[in-house]
Amino acid sequence: xxxxxxxxxxxxxxxxxxxxxxxxxxxxxxxxxxxxxxxxxxxxxxxxxxxxxxxxxxxxxxxxxxxxxxxxxxxxxxxxxxxxxxxxxxxxxxxxxxxxxxxxxxxxxxxxxxxxxxxxxxxxxxxxxxxxxxxxxxxxxxxxxxxxxxxxxxxxxxxxxxxxxxxxxxxxxxxxxxxxxxxxxxxxxxxxxxxxxxxxxxxxxxxxxxxxxxxxxxxxxxxxxxxxxxxxx
Amino acid sequence: xxxxxxxxxxxxxxxxxxxxxxxxxxxxxxxxxxxxxxxxxxxxxxxxxxxxxxxxxxxxxxxxxxxxxxxxxxxxxxxxxxxxxxxxxxxxxxxxxxxxxxxxxxxxxxxxxxxxxxxxxxxxxxxxxxxxxxxxxxxxxxxxxxxxxxxxxxxxxxxxxxxxxxxxxxxxxxxxxxxxxxxxxxxxxxxxxxxxxxxxxxxxxxxxxxxxxxxxxxxxxxxxxxxxxxxxx
DNA sequence: CGATATAAAATCCTATAGGATATAGTATTG
DNA sequence: CAATACTATATCCTATAGGATTTTATATCG
Numbered sequence: 061x062x063x064x065x066x067x068x069x070x071x072x073x074x075x076x077x078x079x080x081x082x083x084x085x086x087x088x089x090x091x092x093x094x095x096x097x098x099x100x101x102x103x104x105x106x107x108x109x110x111x112x113x114x115x116x117x118x119x120x121x122x123x124x125x126x127x128x129x130x131x132x133x134x135x136x137x138x139x140x141x142x143x144x145x146x147x148x149x150x151x152x153x154x155x156x157x158x159x160x161x162x163x164x165x166x167x168x169x170x171x172x173x174x175x176x177x178x179x180x181x182x183x184x185x186x187x188x189x190x191x192x193x194x195x196x197x198x199x200x201x202x203x204x205x206x207x208x209x210x211x212x213x214x215x216x217x218x219x220x221x222x223x224x225x226x227x228x229x230x231x232x233x234x235x236x237x238x239x240x241x242x243x244x245x246x247x248x249x250x251x252x253x254x255x256x257x258x259x260x261x262x263x264x265x266x267x268x269x270x271x272x273x274x275x276x277x278x279x280x281x282x283x284x285x286x287x288x289x290x291x292x293x
Numbered sequence: 294x295x296x297x298x299x300x301x302x303x304x305x306x307x308x309x310x311x312x313x314x315x316x317x318x319x320x321x322x323x324x325x326x327x328x329x330x331x332x333x334x335x336x337x338x339x340x341x342x343x344x345x346x347x348x349x350x351x352x353x354x355x356x357x358x359x360x361x362x363x364x365x366x367x368x369x370x371x372x373x374x375x376x377x378x379x380x381x382x383x384x385x386x387x388x389x390x391x392x393x394x395x396x397x398x399x400x401x402x403x404x405x406x407x408x409x410x411x412x413x414x415x416x417x418x419x420x421x422x423x424x425x426x427x428x429x430x431x432x433x434x435x436x437x438x439x440x441x442x443x444x445x446x447x448x449x450x451x452x453x454x455x456x457x458x459x460x461x462x463x464x465x466x467x468x469x470x471x472x473x474x475x476x477x478x479x480x481x482x483x484x485x486x487x488x489x490x491x492x493x494x495x496x497x498x499x500x501x502x503x504x505x506x507x508x509x510x511x512x513x514x515x516x517x518x519x520x521x522x523x524x525x526x
Numbered sequence: 527c528g529a530t531a532t533a534a535a536a537t538c539c540t541a542t543a544g545g546a547t548a549t550a551g552t553a554t555t556g
Numbered sequence: 557c558a559a560t561a562c563t564a565t566a567t568c569c570t571a572t573a574g575g576a577t578t579t580t581a582t583a584t585c586g
Binding site: 527528529530531532533534535536537538539540541542543544545546547548549550551552553554555556 | 557558559560561562563564565566567568569570571572573574575576577578579580581582583584585586
């Protein structure tokens with residue numbers, strides 16, 4: 061490997077006191093491909109050729125294949141023997157419906173748990189996360205929605221974190237990755253409705269109102285689904 | 294590659310009429326490692342060395358690294374830079390609790406959906422799956438429980454299939470992989486209780502009784518959890 | 527001009543090699 | 557004898573190479 065990039069070694073120990081390990085090439089390649097998938101530079105369903113990545117990233121085939129294997133395990137790319145890798149296809153209507161059914165089973169219950177576990181600090185963090193979404197910066201519509209979608213995901217993820225079940229949080233976070241790509245392709249106007257729905261959630265959380273939080277989350281998800289459904293027509 | 298194994302090419306087209314592709318080496322390596330994880334030949338947390346697999350499977354490093362990358366993406370192995378791969382650790386009490394919380398959110402609702410969608414053919418398939426579990430063959434206690442656990446998983450998976458949300462089915466199936474390893478390590482007597490609980494489910498399904506199926510599933514999961522909890526003491 | 531055949535180019539897939547790092551074993555010191 | 561230093565071995569990681577397969581471009585035929 062002729063690449064002379066500086067090592068990613070930092071002297072700052074992580075919280076446990078250990079020295080942080082340098083990143084592997086395959087890890088960095090994974091990050092690069094992941095970012096390209098998230099930004100639609102690699103479009104859903106499109107071919108991902110190893111040799112192109114060799115040229116583009118200036119590393120050998122080996123870490124690339126390893127990173128693609130990992131992305132395959134995560135469902136973000138698809139591999140066909142002798143043909144190669146391609147980005148996972150865009151989610152179809154059926155998967156969209158299934159996703160919202162899953163979310164409607166998991167997120168209202170988690171919102172109720174979050175409300176029950178709420179304290180001042182957590183509430184402040186949620187309010188900050190929600191407040192950031194109201195800011196409209198930049199003129200590029202798509203970029204603004206992209207930012208909005210990312211912040212929306214962070215807001216929801218924070219709720220899941222407060223609810224306290226890491227497995228559910230990870231499950232939804234993983235699904236969010238796929239969903240994010242979908243949203244980017246079919247961006248729509250940032251709407252005041254979502255923000256209002258988030259406010260209703262925050263109100264329930266502030267009151268420690270578990271049933272209210274559950275109801276508000278359910279309504280939010282149902283409306284979010286209905287806002288996005290036109291993408292399939 | 295000096296391996297002269299015959300190609301896994303079959304002339305029988307799949308249902309769609311396409312000719313089936315030969316398996317890749319990396320795919321076969323994936324299957325082999327997966328099987329070793331599932332059978333505890335590779336114990337949770339233990340090292341997985343590429344060079345050992347090279348010798349054991351008689352293939353080069355490349356497909357092995359690719360397969361391990363995929364297993365990493367699925368969470369079944371863990372990679373540490375410069376140290377290598379190891380099997381994912383055994384699930385801890387906390388993850389166990391989280392898993393049952395997830396199951397209790399998803400499976401009763403799915404049982405109700407399955408009951409609503411029930412017909413004679415599906416019911417017969419479920420009865421077959423449940424009936425197989427009552428058979429006790431062999432003298433090796435651990436193997437018998439292993440078989441029981443696998444059949445139990447198939448029974449639950451069938452219910453999820455009938456319920457009709459493939460995303461939920463996949464999510465639970467993926468969690469089942471981790472759970473299976475746990476169960477194998479902490480096997481307990483096959484108990485009549487689980488079978489009785491399955492019977493209660495079948496009764497509700499036969500009656501197309503969605504609320505009853507939901508209740509029966511909830512009770513079954515709670516008792517299953519309580520049967521397994523001693524493993525953490 | 528469309529269909530078919532052939533050739534060329536691109537890509538896939540795997541093996542091999544070698545330097546870097548971690549681990550295990552052995553020797554030395556106090 | 558425990559701690560430290562040194563050496564040897566094993567393993568990790570990545571680059572490179574080459575054969576096999578697929579895709580693309582070109583030529584030929586009817």
